[in-house]
Amino acid sequence: MKKVGVAILGLGVVGGGTYKILDEHREFYKKIHNVDIVVESVLELRKERALALGIAENKIASNIAEICSNPEVDIVVEVIGGVEPAKTFVLAALNAGKSVVTSNKELFCKYSHELEKAAKKNNCGLFYEASCVGGVPVIRALLDNLQGNKILSMMGIINGTTNYILTKMSNGGASYDEVLKEAQKLGYAEANPTADVEGFDAAYKLSILSSMSFHTKIPFSKVYREGITDISAEDIQYGKQLGYALKLLAIGKNSDSGIEVRVHPTFVKLSHPLASVNDSYNAVYVTGDSVEDVMLYGRGAGALPTGSAIVGDIIYCATHNNFNYSTFKNTENADPSVKFVTNFESAYYIRFDAQDKAGVLSKVSSVLSKHDISVAQVIQEDGKKNGAVPLILVTHLTRENNVKKAVDEINANGGFAKVASVIRVVS
């Protein structure tokens, strides 16, 4: 039976989960996959983590060089996260002829061109299913199932922390700050939640997924990004009344006019399958020119679900002799011939603090109509609130710039209404 040695770099949540899965399933993999997968080495500064997992002291490496020169190690699993030292370690492993499995979205998003070059040069495998959406099999679906399609669009709830926060805000009516604190207490949000709540994490993943979907490099810098920190419980409740659920949506589209990639809070119509993806569940909704709509749903994070994706890659790597690489020109920057659309098409939810006088709706909609924006839904409250009444509109499809101009004009014009919030809408 073929023996395959694995080294794990980093024994945090995902590294620990990966070790546990490999350890507990070793006999199962021998029986089913005819391969003996053995963790030969780990690299972890906090030695106690390794010992707590029952890893023998002689398997704890002191540095990456030790792992690279260990002939028993065939596959290096990088689950450290962040750019450095992960990048240096991964390149060292590839250059030492080891295949690499990584869950590192920031690293893969920013440096896939360098990593892939090193992998090709050394004839090694480079696997990153776990970098996007944890246990949900989206990378391989794009590579090996949907690759006959021109992918027209993808929409994803691809960050568990923000989906947990928005679900709780929606269910309980609590404020962002309250729910964030609770999420931190429960371990669903980190002490410094910026990467999640400001949409960086989702944008890294969207950069990777859209590069693969559209077969051209979509650098992180091209992803429009807005987080959820300004979302008010009020907007979520009005959205519900209008038939929408609020999600931090990652959207990629490819059409004749170009490519658009954006991460922002979005009202999703309740009848859309993405609207019922709640709590820390994630999902990616892909539309291809042949397959039509496909949705892949599951746990986007967590020790075992992400470990499942890593171990899937390890077994794939251990049982295949040749490796394919991405089907896009993997460069640092975008291909100059690709046009990026920033004035994108969308429907919009706009909440105004309006004067409590007759005729305000008419004034507001007259400005909107001047900018070619037509109104689909309205809520006009009659109760006073700080001298102003809430007026909520949902528009038909229009363009980003039209909305910006209309909002500026309404805010500037005479004070009959001030724009309190603008949220994009997907039907």
Added chain:
Amino acid sequence: MKKVGVAILGLGVVGGGTYKILDEHREFYKKIHNVDIVVESVLELRKERALALGIAENKIASNIAEICSNPEVDIVVEVIGGVEPAKTFVLAALNAGKSVVTSNKELFCKYSHELEKAAKKNNCGLFYEASCVGGVPVIRALLDNLQGNKILSMMGIINGTTNYILTKMSNGGASYDEVLKEAQKLGYAEANPTADVEGFDAAYKLSILSSMSFHTKIPFSKVYREGITDISAEDIQYGKQLGYALKLLAIGKNSDSGIEVRVHPTFVKLSHPLASVNDSYNAVYVTGDSVEDVMLYGRGAGALPTGSAIVGDIIYCATHNNFNYSTFKNTENADPSVKFVTNFESAYYIRFDAQDKAGVLSKVSSVLSKHDISVAQVIQEDGKKNGAVPLILVTHLTRENNVKKAVDEINANGGFAKVASVIRVVS
């Protein structure tokens, strides 16, 4: 650039869709996948189908031998359906050294052991993503993503025709016969709908999916099967009231007590992600010991979605040098050491035609309780209907045989209630 020749056997809905996708995307695949995929030959008795697709007359083969001996053909796509002549043709192609891509669930379910043996012997690829759930990437997810998991269970809505019928019955309150006729008119159901409505199609797919999930052969004969022809609009409406949607569910479970595989109408709790899979959409909900819950959702049938799965396999086959085979002992019959559970655990919806007298609920529940069945939900109508009133119960988890015994006892005992329908329930 590598050139890969394809032959398509059968130009029905799926064959035609496959041809169109390959034809329209030829330049795209050259650019993206660096491979020139050309349809070199087709086998189709109705020549006019080929001509209507714009296929040159000299590419229409007269018989399978011509395709097998054509050195330009590398991959044979079998989309004829049914066992013969598909089986003879596929074996001939494999024995001639051609790789095979098939969408044929009945063939693969019943003869995968023979086909795989021939593929291995001849070092050919054998791909069958399109055999299960059309464009939904479930086969590859089981093979290359979730293969590190012990799969605990899978539940699927894997037949589009029945899901279309049940969705329409649920929305409009029409009877099975009315909706079937409409579905036949619209092309959602065949003139002879038996394979779909009696659950054969779903059972073939469940046999394939559960064999792969549980890494042991699950023959078709082991799949318990009940169709939807006896479903009444009445039951669907009572189910709705109780918070359930009716689906033809394919269920596979693997536990210490054994394997259970079954296809039958099932009430699914509305909060479950499968409950909102409507119309001709399909979904498979897989639970693994590491990944937790994953759901794959999309079009389970249709020319282009199924064509997408076939073309995905063609491109995979064309761009890989080595092929892996199933990770289960692919035999004709079940491994004698595997225990199949038939007295399975479930909750049950039971509708009675009950006497319109006080004390009937007490009599019914007393018999149930004698068989260790406890009641979770009750609807007791007060209006008369043919001298009897409907009494509807949903039980807590119990066992199949307990319910059978209780039903027999109630039907036999004195006539205070007759069982009108029994439907299993998933929460």
